[in-house]
Amino acid sequence: xxxxxxxxxxxxxxxxxxxxxxxxxxxxxxxxxxxxxxxxxxxxxxxxxxxxxxxxxxxxxxxxxxxxxxxxxxxxxxxxxxxxxxxxxxxxxxxxxxxxxxxxxxxxxxxxxxxxxxxxxxxxxxxxxxxxxxxxxxxxxxxxxxxxxxxxxxxxxxxxxxxxxxxxxxxxxxxxxxxxxxxxxxxxxxxxxxxxxxxxxxxxxxxxxxxxxxxxxxxxxxxxxxxxxxxxxxxxxxxxxxxxxxxxxxxxxxxxxxxxxxxxxxxxxxxxxxxxxxxxxxxxxxxxxxxxxxxxxxxxxxxxxxxxxxxx
Amino acid sequence: xxxxxxxxxxxxxxxxxxxxxxxxxxxxxxxxxxxxxxxxxxxxxxxxxxxxxxxxxxxxxxxxxxxxxxxxxxxxxxxxxxxxxxxxxxxxxxxxxxxxxxxxxxxxxxxxxxxxxxxxxxxxxxxxxxxxxxxxxxxxxxxxxxxxxxxxxxxxxxxxxxxxxxxxxxxxxxxxxxxxxxxxxxxxxxxxxxxxxxxxxxxxxxxxxxxxxxxxxxxxxxxxxxxxxxxxxxxxxxxxxxxxxxxxxxxxxxxxxxxxxxxxxxxxxxxxxxxxxxxxxxxxxxxxxxxxxxxxxxxxxxxxxxxxxxxx
Numbered sequence: 001x002x003x004x005x006x007x008x009x010x011x012x013x014x015x016x017x018x019x020x021x022x023x024x025x026x027x028x029x030x031x032x033x034x035x036x037x038x039x040x041x042x043x044x045x046x047x048x049x050x051x052x053x054x055x056x057x058x059x060x061x062x063x064x065x066x067x068x069x070x071x072x073x074x075x076x077x078x079x080x081x082x083x084x085x086x087x088x089x090x091x092x093x094x095x096x097x098x099x100x101x102x103x104x105x106x107x108x109x110x111x112x113x114x115x116x117x118x119x120x121x122x123x124x125x126x127x128x129x130x131x132x133x134x135x136x137x138x139x140x141x142x143x144x145x146x147x148x149x150x151x152x153x154x155x156x157x158x159x160x161x162x163x164x165x166x167x168x169x170x171x172x173x174x175x176x177x178x179x180x181x182x183x184x185x186x187x188x189x190x191x192x193x194x195x196x197x198x199x200x201x202x203x204x205x206x207x208x209x210x211x212x213x214x215x216x217x218x219x220x221x222x223x224x225x226x227x228x229x230x231x232x233x234x235x236x237x238x239x240x241x242x243x244x245x246x247x248x249x250x251x252x253x254x255x256x257x258x259x260x261x262x263x264x265x266x267x268x269x270x271x272x273x274x275x276x277x278x279x280x281x282x283x284x285x286x287x288x289x290x291x292x293x294x295x296x297x298x299x300x301x302x303x304x305x306x307x308x309x310x311x312x
Numbered sequence: 313x314x315x316x317x318x319x320x321x322x323x324x325x326x327x328x329x330x331x332x333x334x335x336x337x338x339x340x341x342x343x344x345x346x347x348x349x350x351x352x353x354x355x356x357x358x359x360x361x362x363x364x365x366x367x368x369x370x371x372x373x374x375x376x377x378x379x380x381x382x383x384x385x386x387x388x389x390x391x392x393x394x395x396x397x398x399x400x401x402x403x404x405x406x407x408x409x410x411x412x413x414x415x416x417x418x419x420x421x422x423x424x425x426x427x428x429x430x431x432x433x434x435x436x437x438x439x440x441x442x443x444x445x446x447x448x449x450x451x452x453x454x455x456x457x458x459x460x461x462x463x464x465x466x467x468x469x470x471x472x473x474x475x476x477x478x479x480x481x482x483x484x485x486x487x488x489x490x491x492x493x494x495x496x497x498x499x500x501x502x503x504x505x506x507x508x509x510x511x512x513x514x515x516x517x518x519x520x521x522x523x524x525x526x527x528x529x530x531x532x533x534x535x536x537x538x539x540x541x542x543x544x545x546x547x548x549x550x551x552x553x554x555x556x557x558x559x560x561x562x563x564x565x566x567x568x569x570x571x572x573x574x575x576x577x578x579x580x581x582x583x584x585x586x587x588x589x590x591x592x593x594x595x596x597x598x599x600x601x602x603x604x605x606x607x608x609x610x611x612x613x614x615x616x617x618x619x620x621x622x623x624x
Contacts, residue, residue, distance in 0.1 A: 109548075131523055139522035166522045168515035176552045178511050179519040182498050184552045186533055187545075189497035199490050203480035205532025207491040210451035210478045211443055213609065217525030218601045219594075220517025221498055226582035227594060230566065231575045233499075236421075237562045240488045240496045246558035250549045254542065263543045270538035282531075282539060289530045289612055296608070297522065300601055 001032035001062075004078045004106060004132060010039040011135035013056040014049060015163045020072055021062050029062045036060060043135055046291050066092045074159075076128060078106035086110070090118045102152055104128040108180065112145035112173040122147035127170075128156060129177065133287075136294050140165040143173050191253055192245035201253075201271045217293065218300050313344035313374075316390045316418060316444060322351040323447035325368040326361060327475045332384055333374045341374045348372060355447055358603050378404045386471075388440060390418035398422070402430045414464055416440040420492065424457035424485040434459035439482075440468060441489065445599075448606050452477040455485050503565055504557035513565075513583045529605065530612050 001009070001023040009019050013036075021036075023029045040053040049056065061068065069075055075097060079089050086105070093103060103125045105115050116125035127143030140160050144153050153169060160167035170177055176184060190204045199207075215224055225233050257270060264270035265279040274282070313321070313335040321331050325348075333348075335341045352365040361368065373380065381387055387409060391401050398417070405415060415437050417427055428437035439455030452472050456465050465481060472479035482489055488496060502516045511519075527536055537545050569582060576582035577591040586594070 131526065137522065137526055139519070139526065141519070166518045168511070168518050170511060170515075172510060174505075174510050175555050176548065178505065178516060179523040180548065181505065181552065181556065182501055182516070182519065183524065183533070184548065185497040185501035185556050186494050187537075187549070188553055188556060189494055190533060193486075193490065193493065198484055198486050199480070199482060201534045203482075204490060204494070205534050206478045206480050207451070207453070207494060208528050208532040209530070210449065210609065211491040212495065212524075213529030214443065214449055214451065214602055214605050215598065216520050216528060217605075218521070218598060220520040221495070221502060222513045222517050222583040223594075225499075226576035226584055226586075227598065229576050229578055230569055230582045234562060234566055234570050236488065236492065236496065237499070237566060240493065241500055241562070242560040243487050244493065244497050244500060248554040250546060250553070254546055254549065257542055258546050264538035264541050266541055270542045271534040272538055274538075282535075285612060286527065286530060286539065289608075290526055292608060293526050293529075296601075296604060297525065300597060 001028055001035075002078070004130065004134065006032055006035040006039060007132060007134040008076060008078060008106070008130055009060060010036060010043065010056075011130070011163060013040070013059055014043055014135060017059070019060045020068050021060055022064075022066065022069065023062055024064050024066070029064065033062055039133075039135060046136065046294075048136070066096050069093060069096045070098070072097060073101060074156075075101060075103045076106065077103065081107060081109040083110060083114075086115060087118050090115070094120050100124070102126070102156065104156070106130055108177065111175070112143050112148070114145075116145040116147050123149040124152055126153055126156060127173065127177075128160075133290070136290060138164070138166045138294070138297055139179070140167045141170060141177050141179065142167050143170040143177055145173050188247060188251075189245050191251035192247060194253060195251055217297055313340055313347075314390070316442065316446065318344055318347040318351060319444060319446040320388060320390060320418070320442055321372065322348060322355065322368075323442075323475060325352070325371055326355055326447060329371070331372045332380050333372055334376075334378065334381065335374055336376050336378070341376060345374055351445075351447060358448070358606075360448070378408050381405060381408045382410070384409060385413060386468075387413060387415045388418065389415065390442075393419060393421040395422060395426075398427060399430050402427075406432050412436070414438070414468065416468070418442055420489065423487070424455050424460070426457075428457040428459050435461040436464055438465055438468065439485065439489075440472075445602070448602060450476070450478045450606070450609055451491070452479045453482060453489050453491065454479050455482040455489055457485050500559060500563075501557050503563035504559060506565060507563055529609055 001021055009021050012019050021032060023032045036057060040056050043049050044053055075093055077089055079085055099121060103119055105127055106129055107115065107127060108129055112127045116122035119125050125145065126148045129141040129143065131137040131139040142153055142156050142160065157167045157169055168178060193199045194201060194204065219227060260269060262269035265274055265282055268274040268276065268279055313333055321333050324331050333344060335344045348369060352368050355361050356365055387405055389401055391397055411433060415431055417439055418441055419427065419439060420441055424439040428434035431437050437457065438460045441453040441455065443449040443451040454465055454468050454472065469479045469481055480490055505511045506513060506516065531539060572581060574581035577586055577594055580586040580588065580591055
């Protein structure tokens with residue numbers, strides 16, 4: 001029941017589920033309860049709740065004991081990215097739950113195919129990867145491991161639609177899943193351009209904010225090409241692909257930040273420097289901006305636009 | 313004075329400039345004038361004009377004859393991407409303008425270093441690349457060719473700030489400039505993942521819309537890493553860079569679209585299929601969405617947030 005756990009629990013509560021929230025560390029229950037109140041009030045203010053916050057609070061049971069999980073049809077694990085800790089957690093879960101329970105991990109670092117070997121029914125184990133804040137983002141990645149039953153994955157995708165998510169389904173747990181791999185391709189090219197002296201951190205951010213940023217939430221990348229004219233892109237593919245960075249090493253710029261123990265806004269040292277106040281400003285700006293984008297993305301949801309069709 | 317030319321002219325008018333708009337093709341002047349009225353009314357409705365539309369219309373002079381350019385300090389070329397046509401246009405411009413006039417191209421296809429050889433004062437020639445619609449996007453790329461005087465580029469960047477743009481400065485005209493190269497890195501990885509059967513066009517679009525889309529306009533990519541914790545990223549760089557696509561060929565999926573003469577929404581065939589009505593819906597949705605994003609991006613402008621600082 002850390003940042004992510006409470007955030008996911010609240011998302012499920014808001015979708016009308018009963019939630020058994022496991023907080024086995026001493027003192028964790030009380031903190032988690034306060035956090036539930038804060039997050040539900042945030043949702044309420046944003047107009048995302050159908051009933052009053054009390055109704056949702058009544059639907060959550062905060063427990064310290066794994067045995068309470070016996071009632072659950074779906075168990076979501078979001079402990080830290082440590083194989084040994086996950087192993088011990090899965091063991092405790094498996095001792096309690098029934099054979100038809102689905103177990104899912106929020107991991108973004110460890111392959112699902114490895115994790116599912118740690119439970120008695122690997123076919124009922126898969127990845128459900130949320131974005132932060134889980135209750136106010138539409139993104140959700142469902143990832144199958146080698147042994148996951150595809151039917152279970154389809155069921156989870158249907159469930160995610162009920163949670164008002166826009167789930168993507170990854171049939172094989174390739175490293176980095178979809179969204180991370182796409183982002184790392186951008187990071188690689190941007191860091192190489194900076195290293196060659198062609199651009200700066202600030203200019204690369206501007207290009208992303210004001211070019212990509214003006215259309216990506218509406219269209220994604222493929223519909224954008226359709227919109228601009230696919231034929232124009234083909235010629236550029238031919239010309240530009242051979243010129244893109246193919247590096248496999250960690251670029252010096254990010255190495256230097258690491259050597260200086262820069263962690264970003266958390267210790268005010270990263271690609272940019274921050275005062276303590278500026279770091280706080282960014283936290284607040286993101287919370288506020290994310291809420292606006294959540295609503296904007298809903299207004300331009302394909303279903304609402306009457307633009308439902310199948311992609312090839 | 314096509315789509316882009318009128319759009320750029322209106323952006324300059326709204327910034328308080330006098331504009332000489334060259335429309336040498338018979339009948340072009342009348343169409344351009346109507347377009348000016350439409351675009352200014354659009355800006356007015358969006359609350360982007362300080363005076364009434366008539367004031368701005370009075371500041372534009374529509375001409376057929378290149379000789380009118382003699383008054384201009386800055387000449388912006390945005391004819392089609394054809395070297396011979398550009399050459400003839402630059403010749404006509406150069407015959408008229410004075411030695412201290414800056415000439416700029418909106419090209420995104422032809423290197424500035426090649427184009428600047430076609431004018432008598434290459435040091436006063438550079439790229440100014442606008443996004444569509446030019447009067448309602450903040451993006452603007454200033455690109456130097458080999459012979460461009462850096463001082464001229466700095467002057468244009470200052471000017472662009474007065475136009476309320478967020479200009480980026482590219483000191484060498486590498487292929488694809490900054491924003492295109494970053495996007496092509498994403499396209500390459502996404503098309504490879506689809507080809508390997510790991511994801512679909514629709515899911516890649518969802519990942520971009522609902523993950524990247526929820527933060528990129530606020531932060532760009534580097535501040536996002538600062539925000540999430542740079543240290544987490546370094547380990548993923550090491551693990552993921554060696555797994556990203558390095559292909560140089562045109563992916564089969566886009567080749568197939570080309571072989572079927574698919575051009576996207578323009579002929580209703582692209583990565584997705586469209587009915588005529590759906591294609592129109594997307595045009596309208598984009599115009600509407602872009603306007604909202606323009607205002608949202610302004611509200612979260614770094615200067616307004618009090619978050620001005622220098623990037624490394």
